Amino acid sequence: xxxxxxxxxxxxxxxxxxxxxxxLFNNNTDYVKAVDDVSLSIRKGExxxxxxxxxxGKSTLSRLITRLIEPDEGEIIFDGQDFVxxxxxxxxxxxxxxxxxxxxxxxxxxxRMTIEDIIGSSFxxxxxxxxxxxxxxxxxxxxxxxxxxxxxTRYPHELSGGQRQRIGIARAIALNPKxxxxxxxxxxxxxxxxxxxLNLLKDIQEEFNLTYLFISHDxxxxxxxxHRIAVMYLGKIVEISDADTLYESPMHPYTKALLSSIPIxxxxxxxxxxxxxxxxxxPSPVNPPxxxxxxxxxxxxxxxxxxxxxxxxxxEKDHIVxxxxxxxxxxxxxxxxxx
Amino acid sequence: MKHDILIRIVTIIFQVFIVVxxxxxxxxxxxxxxxxxxxxxxxxxxxxxxxxxxxTLGLDQPFLTQYIDWMKGAVTLDFGQSIxxxxxxxxxxxxxxxxxxxxxxxxxxxxxxxxxxxxxxAALYRGSVIDSMVSAxxxxxxxxxxxxxxxxxILLLSFKLNLLPASGYVSFSExxxxxxxxxxxxxLTIAFGLASTIARMTRSSMLEVLNKDxxxxxxxxxxxxxxxxxxxxxxxxxxxxxxxxxxxxGNLIGGTVLIEYLFNYPGLSSLLxxxxxxxxxxxIQGSIIIIATIYILINLFxxxxxxxxxxxxxxxxx
Amino acid sequence: xIKKMLKNKVFVxxxxxxxxxxxxxxxxxxxxxxxxxxxxSSKVLQPGDSENILGTDEFGRDILSRLIIGIRPTITVAxxxxxxxxxxxxxxxxxxxxxxxxxEKLIMRSADIILSFPPILLALLVVxxxxxxxxxxxxxxxxVYMPYFARLAYSSTIQVKGLEYVQSEILLGASHFRVLFKIxxxxxxxxxxxxxxxxxxxxxxxxxxxxxxxxGIIPPEPSWGQMxxxxxxxxxxxxxxxxxPSLLLGLTILxxxxxxxxxxxxxxxxxxxx
Numbered sequence: 030x031x032x033x034x035x036x037x038x039x040x041x042x043x044x045x046x047x048x049x050x051x052x053l054f055n056n057n058t059d060y061v062k063a064v065d066d067v068s069l070s071i072r073k074g075e076x077x078x079x080x081x082x083x084x085x086g087k088s089t090l091s092r093l094i095t096r097l098i099e100p101d102e103g104e105i106i107f108d109g110q111d112f113v114x115x116x117x118x119x120x121x122x123x124x125x126x127x128x129x130x131x132x133x134x135x136x137x138x139x140x141r142m143t144i145e146d147i148i149g150s151s152f153x154x155x156x157x158x159x160x161x162x163x164x165x166x167x168x169x170x171x172x173x174x175x176x177x178x179x180x181x182t183r184y185p186h187e188l189s190g191g192q193r194q195r196i197g198i199a200r201a202i203a204l205n206p207k208x209x210x211x212x213x214x215x216x217x218x219x220x221x222x223x224x225x226x227l228n229l230l231k232d233i234q235e236e237f238n239l240t241y242l243f244i245s246h247d248x249x250x251x252x253x254x255x256h257r258i259a260v261m262y263l264g265k266i267v268e269i270s271d272a273d274t275l276y277e278s279p280m281h282p283y284t285k286a287l288l289s290s291i292p293i294x295x296x297x298x299x300x301x302x303x304x305x306x307x308x309x310x311x312p313s314p315v316n317p318p319x320x321x322x323x324x325x326x327x328x329x330x331x332x333x334x335x336x337x338x339x340x341x342x343x344x345e346k347d348h349i350v351x352x353x354x355x356x357x358x359x360x361x362x363x364x365x366x367x368x
Numbered sequence: 369m370k371h372d373i374l375i376r377i378v379t380i381i382f383q384v385f386i387v388v389x390x391x392x393x394x395x396x397x398x399x400x401x402x403x404x405x406x407x408x409x410x411x412x413x414x415x416x417x418x419x420x421x422x423x424t425l426g427l428d429q430p431f432l433t434q435y436i437d438w439m440k441g442a443v444t445l446d447f448g449q450s451i452x453x454x455x456x457x458x459x460x461x462x463x464x465x466x467x468x469x470x471x472x473x474x475x476x477x478x479x480x481x482x483x484x485x486x487x488x489x490a491a492l493y494r495g496s497v498i499d500s501m502v503s504a505x506x507x508x509x510x511x512x513x514x515x516x517x518x519x520x521x522i523l524l525l526s527f528k529l530n531l532l533p534a535s536g537y538v539s540f541s542e543x544x545x546x547x548x549x550x551x552x553x554x555x556l557t558i559a560f561g562l563a564s565t566i567a568r569m570t571r572s573s574m575l576e577v578l579n580k581d582x583x584x585x586x587x588x589x590x591x592x593x594x595x596x597x598x599x600x601x602x603x604x605x606x607x608x609x610x611x612x613x614x615x616x617x618g619n620l621i622g623g624t625v626l627i628e629y630l631f632n633y634p635g636l637s638s639l640l641x642x643x644x645x646x647x648x649x650x651x652i653q654g655s656i657i658i659i660a661t662i663y664i665l666i667n668l669f670x671x672x673x674x675x676x677x678x679x680x681x682x683x684x685x686x
Numbered sequence: 687x688i689k690k691m692l693k694n695k696v697f698v699x700x701x702x703x704x705x706x707x708x709x710x711x712x713x714x715x716x717x718x719x720x721x722x723x724x725x726x727s728s729k730v731l732q733p734g735d736s737e738n739i740l741g742t743d744e745f746g747r748d749i750l751s752r753l754i755i756g757i758r759p760t761i762t763v764a765x766x767x768x769x770x771x772x773x774x775x776x777x778x779x780x781x782x783x784x785x786x787x788x789x790e791k792l793i794m795r796s797a798d799i800i801l802s803f804p805p806i807l808l809a810l811l812v813v814x815x816x817x818x819x820x821x822x823x824x825x826x827x828x829x830v831y832m833p834y835f836a837r838l839a840y841s842s843t844i845q846v847k848g849l850e851y852v853q854s855e856i857l858l859g860a861s862h863f864r865v866l867f868k869i870x871x872x873x874x875x876x877x878x879x880x881x882x883x884x885x886x887x888x889x890x891x892x893x894x895x896x897x898x899x900x901x902g903i904i905p906p907e908p909s910w911g912q913m914x915x916x917x918x919x920x921x922x923x924x925x926x927x928x929x930x931p932s933l934l935l936g937l938t939i940l941x942x943x944x945x946x947x948x949x950x951x952x953x954x955x956x957x958x959x960x
Contacts, residue, residue, distance in 0.1 A: 097853055124859035141872050155859045200854065311953035383802045388797075391811060398815040511940035514910070515898050515931040519918055526924060618804035625806055626895055630918070643901055644814040652814050656807060663804050663897055 033072040036208055036240050042067050042103030044086075044093055048315065059315050064100075065090040065264035070339070071208070076234065076241040078255030078272070080248060080287070086264040087244045091212045094242070095129055096120070110205060125155065128201040133214035134193035138185040144171075144196055145181040151203040166203070173236075174199045176230060177267060191222035195229070202233060210242045215250060227254055242307070248291050252276060257347075260284050263312070263322040266341065270348040280350040282327045283307070321353065373672070380668055387660045391653050392438050396431065403427065406451055406647045422453065425649060447654035452646045457654040461636060465658065467537070468624050468635035474551060475558035476613065476620065483563035487570025493573065502567060509564025516624045518557035522630075525553065535632040554631045558623040566612055573608035598617065607677055614670040621663055690952050691748055693804050697948035703941040711757040716929070720748035731924045743913075744920060755929060756908040760935075763823045766890040770828030772882055775835025778858055780874075783843030784866055794840065797833035805830045805892060813901045823902060830874075831885045833955075838881055842874035878954040883946030887939050894935055898941040910935045 045060035071077045079087050092098045094105060096112065105112040108126060115123055131137035131315045138147055148167045152158045159164050161311040168178045177282040185193060194214060201209050211230065231254065234241060245251050249260055252270075258275050260268040260283065268281040279285045285305040293299040307326040318324050324334040331353060339351040386428040395402055407414075422428050426437070426448075441447060490502040509517070509601070514645035525532050530554050540547045628638035636655060643651035691697055710717075722737070727744030734741045741747040782793040790857035800808070805827075812826040816900025832928040846852060847870065855869050896902030903909035 092853075095857055097856060121859035121861065124857060129852040129854065129857055131854060133850055137854060139851040139855075139869060148854065150860070151858050154858050155854075156865065197854075200858075202860070350951075383799070386799050387802055393812055394815045399817075434720060507935070507940060507943070511887070511943050512932075512936035513894055513898075513939070515895065516914060516936055519914065519921065519928055519932065523925060618806070621804040622841070622892075622895065624808035626898065629899055641901075642808065643900060644810065650813075652811075656811055656814075658805055660803055663807070664802050 032358075033074060035070045036073040036108060037071040037149065037242070038104075038106040039067060039069050039090075039094065039105040040106070042090070042105065043094055043101045043296050044089055044098065045058075045101055054175075061315055062264045062317060064093060065317075066176060067103075068163040069259055069266060069267055069269065071240060071242060073207075073240055074238060075241055076254055078251040078258040079242060079244045080246065080251045081261035082246055085261045086358075087261050088212055088309065089130065091210045091242070091244055095124075095127055095210065107182055125204040125209045127207040127210070128208075129210045129212055130194070130197045130201050130214040132216055132279070134190040134197065134217055135185075138193055138199050140185055142184075142266075143181065144185070144188075147185070147196060148200050148203055150297060151192070151200060155204070170199045170203050173202065173233065190218050191225060194218060194222075198226075198233065202237065205237070206242045208242065210244065213242045213244075213246070214246060216245060223250065230254065248287060254316075258288070263317060265322055266351065267323075268348075268352075269341075269348045274348055278356060280344060280348065281352050282329050282354075283323055321351075369559055370676075376668060376671070383664050384661050387664070388439070388442050388657055389435075391660075392435065392442075392657050395649050395653065396427070402647075402649055406649065424449075424614055430556055442657065447657070448650040450643070450648050450651045452643070452651070457650050460639060460651065461654055461658050464634060464636040464639050467633070469662075470635055471551065471555055471628070471633065471635055472620055472624055473521050473559070474555040475562065475623065478559035479562035479566055480609065481561060483653035484570050486563070490567065491571045491578065499571075501561065502571070505565050509561050510568070511671045512561075513626075514623045515558060515630050517553070518630045521553055521560075523555055523588030537632075537634050541637040542656050554627045554633050556582035557630075558620065558627055561623065562616055562620065565616055566609060569608045569612045578586065605641065607674075610670060610674050610677060614667065614674065617663065617666055617670070665685060693949050694952055695951070696944055700941045700945035700948065703938075704945060707757060707938060708761060710754065711761045714754045714758055714944075718748075718751035720751040720753045722747060722751040722908050723843060724748070730811040731920060731927065733924065733926065740923065741926060743927055744916065745831050749930060750925060752913060753910070753934060756910045756931070758911060759820050759897075759903045759907060759909045760890055760893055760911070761863060762820055763893045764823035764886050766820075767827035767831065767865060767889045767893075768882055768885045770824065771831035771885055772878065774828075776878055778832070779836035780843045780870065781841025783840040784847060784870070788839075791834060793912060797836045800830065801834045803830075806887070809892060809896060810901070813896060817904075818899035818902050818925065819904050820894065823867040823893055827889050828893075831888065832879055834885065835878060838877050842877060843870055846873050848872050880946060880950050880953060882923055883949055887946065889937055889940045890935075890942070936958070 041060075042064055043066055044064040045062050048059045048061060052094050060118065065086075067086075067090060069077075079090070081087050089098065093100045094107075094112075096115075100113065103113075105314055107123075110123065123235075134240055142150075145164070145167055149163055153164050158161075162180075167181065171178060171180060176192065176195055176199070176350060180188070180192070180196075185196070188196070197214070207260070213228075215226050218226060230241070231238065241254075243254055255272045257269065257271045260275075260281065262283050266277070268279065268284050270280075275284065276288065279288055282305060286307050289305045302364065305328065307323075308328065310323065311324040312318055318335065320333070320335040320337055321327070321330075321339050324330050326332065333353050337353075339353045339356065340350045341349050343349050343358060344355050400533055401418070402425055403418045403420075406425075407417055407421055419428075426434050429437070445458050447461075449455065450460060453460070474664050486502050486506075490499045493499055533550050535550075537547075537550060624635060625637040625641065628631065628635040632638070635658060640652065640655040640659070642648075643655060724747060726742065729738070729742050729746045732738065732742045738748045738750065740753070740794055743749055743752065755852050757915055778793045778797075782790040805813075808830050809823075812822060816822055852865065852869055855865055860869070894909065894914075897909045897911035898915035900912070900915055901911055905912060913931040914928055914935070917931070920926055
């Protein structure tokens with residue numbers, strides 16, 4: 030996927046959430062470091078997967094990128110523009126280009142609106158179309174997600190989970206966005222429906238030349254749909270590479286542990302594979318260790334891992350990892366400028 | 369926990385401070401000249417008398433000076449003199465306050481004694497005639513204003529049946545029996561409304577708890593039915609009761625205002641009404657401040673007890 | 687929704703009663719048999735007869751007419767105060783929940799300050815210094831009950847704000863105005879409506895209580911609470927004088943309370959009160 034222009038660049042973004050301390054005069058506030066210095070860039074037309082366990086900060090990151098939450102530090106450059114600096118009307122205009130498909134099909138649609146109005150909101154907000162033209166546009170979009178116009182007068186509670194997600198997709202593509210963030214968009218669906226929706230997403234991507242940021246905790250889903258994948262742990266990116274390489278030769282111990290926990294249907298193969306297990310307690314996101322976030326659980330931990338946080342380093346073409354195991358041969362490794 | 373109480377106390381002081389400020393400011397922002405209103409149309413025409421009254425009411429000084437003087441007075445509980453009687457405001461208030469507190473306390477006790485058992489019985493015999501009767505009675509108690517209930521109780525128990533006296537007050541030291549006799553009707557009147565709310569709440573929280581899974585498990589284990597009811601369900605009902613008392617506190621005080629008037633009971637609340645009718649501004653201000661402060665303090669008390677009793681809140685407050 | 691409402695018998699009955707009361711208050715002046723203020727010193731405290739169906743009061747005024755006209759100030763104050771509390775309380779609560787930070791602190795602290803007074807005490811303060819009358823009562827009772835709506839709107843807004851369909855509306859580029867009033871408000875309406883019925887009952891109780899004390903509606907304008915206050919002196923000589931307004935007032939409040947209960951059943955069946 031090289032040679033394509035970058036559509037989204039995230040640089041050193043941080044978001045720390047303060048925790049309420051019940052002490053009256055003590056100014057000592059603790060923070061949850063939800064997103065701790067994250068950088069990545071997404072190329073036009075690709076599907077960039079972001080994988081990690083619950084609570085690693087991937088949803089927070091998605092909300093930072095879309096500015097549903099404001100970042101504490103860092104830059105977000107979207108489509109050449111400084112996305113963080115936008116305000117008011119110009120921000121709302123620019124929002125057309127970056128949309129999101131949410132996780133919970135039961136919560137992402139307004140229960141008091143008809144399907145027509147839910148999708149029509151996109152047009153109403155930006156004053157794009159009214160009356161017959163609006164209706165036609167809505168029907169067109171519905172068609173694209175595989176639903177016919179009889180759904181227009183229905184309410185969300187009359188639809189199944191899969192149908193609702195299709196509406197969510199329809200709403201997202203109605204404004205012809207350039208980037209769509211899929212935040213655990215298939216996680217709440219039955220497995221059979223999951224593959225339907227994933228295929229739909231792929232079709233739409235091709236038809237409209239879309240870029241996806243696909244967030245999930247499910248490794249098999251991520252592998253299915255992503256071109257490149259980033260792995261996140263406790264607010265930090267630990268590894269980025271293209272999908273095949275990540276699954277064939279993962280570098281970071283955390284990635285290895287994740288992959289080795291995917292259930293394999295074949296009992297023999299399952300018995301034979303190398304199990305990487307993480308031992309020990311998960312450090313609290315409030316007080317992460319001084320060194321690498323994984324140092325308390327990593328089976329390969331070295332003394333330096335408890336001392337210093339590892340930087341993201343490009344170890345081979347397009348494969349970046351943050352781990353002290355790979356900085357020992359630091360002579361011909363350069364700190365990554367190409368992500 | 370200690371910090372928690374500290375924060376609460378600071379909040380209370382702040383609240384009382386605001387209350388005092390608001391009550392103090394009232395006399396300055398009211399329409400018309402308070403001095404003239406107090407003197408009436410005749411004397412109010414005399415400029416000298418008006419000037420004299422303004423001095424008494426403290427309206428001749430600039431706002432800030434008077435405010436500081438007032439605050440100083442408030443802290444030492446000196447609210448000036450009653451215009452009407454000349455007696456020290458604080459003295460009048462302190463004479464009447466215990467009587468109102470006694471009335472309120474008695475009403476609350478009666479309400480709990482009547483309301484809780486009725487609520488439990490209604491829950492245990494859900495759907496029966498008793499349940500309907502209790503629910504109907506409770507509906508009346510909640511809907512009919514307390515002074516109407518008082519009036520009807522007077523009609524019934526005093527007039528028709530000649531059981532209890534309708535007014536007057538005899539102190540405990542003078543004649544304990546008669547003292548209690550005269551307090552029953554007023555206290556009962558207030559208790560009626562309060563008991564209705566308590567009965568309702570007790571009933572619904574009993575029903576909720578009795579249906580919960582853990583009660584079913586206990587029954588399956590074979591525990592004595594009575595033990596189950598009393599020990600486990602009741603404990604949860606207590607939380608509901610304390611909640612109600614906290615919520616109904618405002619009504620309790622409102623009740624004393626109306627009932628003291630109705631029964632001619634010499635409490636602080638009836639003093640307040642009298643002073644409003646007499647335009648006795650210093651007395652109005654003093655009374656309102658004291659009543660409001662007591663309300664705030666009792667609320668704090670209830671909050672603390674609630675925090676101790678409900679293990680869920682305990683965890684949160686940590 | 688409407689079907690649910692019609693199925694609930696309690697709701698239908700109470701709603702009809704409520705509407706009739708409002709209608710009565712409007713057409714009162716036309717259907718009252720006598721002038722409620724007309725004094726007739728020759729016919730004082732007389733029991734009902736063909737001319738004065740329910741009898742006369744201590745000034746010889748027709749009780750029935752006074753009862754009919756007496757609905758007006760009570761209902762006016764109740765509706766007016768509830769509207770003020772609903773509109774301004776909900777608005778402030780939504781703003782506090784939506785914007786958080788400074789507006790939240792300001793609005794919620796102000797609400798707490800109002801709540802540090804028992805309602806009747808604050809009303810007495812105002813009545814004591816500014817006098818009674820319909821206008822003052824509407825204002826002060828409205829202000830006294832604003833915090834309940836504010837708190838309710840505040841917590842509901844915070845709850846709804848984080849829901850995905852609100853987030854997606856923001857993401858589409860909706861203005862704050864649209865998000866607040868077109869999306870959030872309809873979804874927090876139910877508890878606010880239930881609160882309205884509670885507040886109406888409370889407002890009627892408060893106004894009639896003040897009138898009972900002689901501090902609410904200014905005589906000789908009749909109001910049920912005030913009539914009860916004046917009638918109690920004659921309880922032993924002519925008890926019906928006090929019984930009529932008492933019954934009417936109590937039943938009115940009862941039906942509003944039941945209306946609120948049935949609304950709760952219709953709108954939010956998850957909460958079990960009964």
